[in-house]
Structure formats: structure tokens, C-alpha cells
Amino acid sequence: MQKDLETKFLSDFEQNQNIAHKICRIYTTNKSAHSDLFQEITIQLWKNYPKFRGDSKFSTWMYRVALNTAISLYRKSTKTIKTQDIGEIAYKIKATDYDNTEEVQLKALYKAIHKLNDIDKALIFLYLEDKPYKEISETLGISSVNARVKMNRAKDKLKNILKP
């Protein structure tokens, strides 16, 4: 990669790295798996950056590459229930007293998302990130209609898990 391209990539990625971290947090449940997936996402972004033409925003492109890495390229699949952090179990207890701060809600939300399958995770993530259906369908390669149907089901599943 050329020097200025490298610099551009590093600054683009540094600014948008939270996208990758959020995806890692959704698809993994412990720290070492998180950094493992983060590494693979970084490698894939780096490898494909020379082909990034800039006809879409860097972040849009990054959503696609990072999700693809988590869903299809990253090999390890984490069985979430057994390997969750002790921190999360502690939150489970806390979440039962109804004083729901945003932090508690966020933990509960991640915990609920962990129970979804990989495709539903992607759909819910894109919903939470306010992505329009057009972009969701283009990222996953399915029709808008299908994306909508599947999204509603994923949301229902998530709501069922979150129900107190």
C-alpha cells in the first residue's frame, strides 16, 4: 500500500473503530475473542482498502467488511451462554431491581443480542445503528422486502428475550 493511502486508512479506521468494537462485542463474549475478531476485521479492511473507491462513505464500507468478517470469515464460533463474563452475570442480578440505568440497559441489551443467531445479530446491529433498509439489504445481499420481514422477526425475538 502506498504511504499516503496507508495514512488515510489509519486515520479513517481510527475514527471509525468503534463500529468494529461494537461488532466484536456482539459476536464475541470474552476479551481474547474480542481482540481476535478485531484483528481479523483490521486485516480484512487493510487488505481490501486499495479497492475501496470512495463511492460510499468509509463507514458504510466498513460495516460491510466488518460484518462479513464476523459472519463468514472468522472461524471460531462462540457458544455464548457458557463463556460469558462474570461481569455480565453480575449485571443480570442487578438488572432485576428496576432501577434501570442506561449502563445496565446496555449490558442487558448485549446479553440479549448474544442469544440471537449470527444473521439476526447483524440485522439488529444495523437497526440499532439506524441503517436504512436499502443499506441493510445491500450489505447482506438480500431483497429489501426480505430484510424487512427478517428484521421484524429478529426484533420480536430480541423483545422476547428482553421482556422482564
Next chain:
Amino acid sequence: MDLLDNYKKAWDNQPEDANKVSSLEIYKIAQSKSSSIVKWIFIIGIAEFISLNSLYFLIDMDEALKTYEKLGLINFMFYSGILAYVILFYFLAKFYQNYKRISATSTTKILMNNIIKTRKTVRNYVIFNVGYIVLVIIVVSMALIRMESGTLNTKQLLITGFLISIAIVFILGLYWLFYQLLYGILLRKLKRNHKELAKLDSLN
């Protein structure tokens, strides 16, 4: 919708991740080696092409040629061998072409399809190669039996045929098991996700 809206607010306000890295660290991470399943599929695929074709080096070719000549199979072995190589190169080219097509920038669906297609190329080659080996075993055995038919009675012929079939089935079974295990572990997650995404198509 209310329930999710509440959680969504928490999502929108979530703080930056504690694992945040500097651009220097990003640079370092980007230089490390990928461990994606695509890499493994490529390595294992190449290993399969090589191992299946190096079987021939284990055989003493001079000795084998003499035997084929005695059996009157020299032409069959020569032409079928050439054909097998043409087909090998066809599969190799196809494998490489499919491998090149795999890109993290495709849509999720296309990416999964391309990964599976690449793997299937190797699988089809293995099926072809095993089929070819079985064919050679059968042809050689039949020629041997025909040559020895004067000295063997029907019972001995039947037993020989039976033993050869058992051996073929055993080898195939062993290979199939190994194959299922190897790709089963490697592709379990991908297959599950592919099925999940494919389910969407059947909705319409």
C-alpha cells in the same frame, strides 16, 4: 416498539469502547497474519491437490509399467492418465478462480456463496480422483483375474472380487470420515449462517 426504543437510547449513548487502539497499533495489527476460514480452505485445498497427485510417486513406475504391459493395459493407463491431468488442471484453475473471487467487500450472501463454491471445487476434484482410482483398481483387478482365470476356480474368483470390493469400500469410508471431520469443523458456522440467510429467499 417501546421496549426496544428504550434500549436503543442506551445503545446510542454507549461510551467509546475500552479496547480503543491508536493508529500505530492498528498498523501493527494490520500486519499480522489472517486466520480466516478462506485461508484454511485454500491451504487445505492445495494440500489435497498435492497429496492426491503425489500418491503416484509412491509407486515404482518401471515396475508398474511392466505390469500394465503384461496385462495389456498400457494404452488405457496412458490415455486415462493424460485425461486425468487435463482434468486436474481444469479443477486447479477453477479453484484458483473461485478463491480469487472471495472478497470481504461482497455482500454477505455472495461472499458465503463464493466460499462454498471454492470448497466444492476441491470436493468435486476429490470425488473425481477417488472415482478414477477406483476405476483403475477395478480395471487392473479384472485384467489380473482374466489372466489368472486358468489357474483360479470360480470360488477363488468370487473371493478375490469380494476382497477387492471390501478394500475399496473401506478406503472410501475412511476418506469420507476424514473429510466430514475436517470440513465439518471448518465450515460448521458458515453452513449454519448460509442456511439462515437462504431461508429468507424461500420466504418469497
